[in-house]
Amino acid sequence: MANHEGLDEVFVALADPTRRAVIGRLGQGPASVSELAEPFPMALPSFMKHVRSLESCGLISTHKSGRVRTCALNRERLDVVEGWLAAQRRVWEQRTDRLEALVTDQERP
Template sequence: MAQYLAELDGVFVALADPTRRGVIRRLGRGPTSVSDLAREFPMTLPSFMKHLRTLEANGLIRTAKSGRVRTCVLNRERLAVLDDWLAEQRRVWEERTDRLEDFLTDTRENRP
């Protein structure tokens, strides 16, 4: 469980920044080179590379070098950690609202 929570925390940290979310959004359309990807963001290449390292360290993207070109690919499977957590939260809150609805219905029915 601790490993799962650490992985989840890492994914949230990686997605907390709008630049990194933009990278994920762009890579959702398909792989691209670092240089092409960096052109889409208004910052220096070294600053942009820090964002890529954060995404890669948390398993959200993979990079591969072929000659002088480094290509980034979205790791869609890693997003499953986030999807699982959101599904669990959705289930918990639906149960809570169902209990609240039951409570309110019982309270109304038991009024004199």
């Protein structure tokens, strides 16, 4: 069985649309917290809760330089999700292949 350690934490973090949007933006490159927060109608302290959630599960890392906190995507952390999805895809492809074989056999006279 593949190692899917931390999968639940990542899915919980990705369950929120704001956090998914932040991940999508960071896929283009690092950004400051203020840049990331700009499109969202919430106060900065509320937005920081999203940043901390993403950071605590390892999806992003942050570093502070002076007064600016910059966030960067940890692409390797997304591998746990990709691995789980690939395993699920294999299971469902096998099931549909068996169903197709069964239907094809039933159609033959």
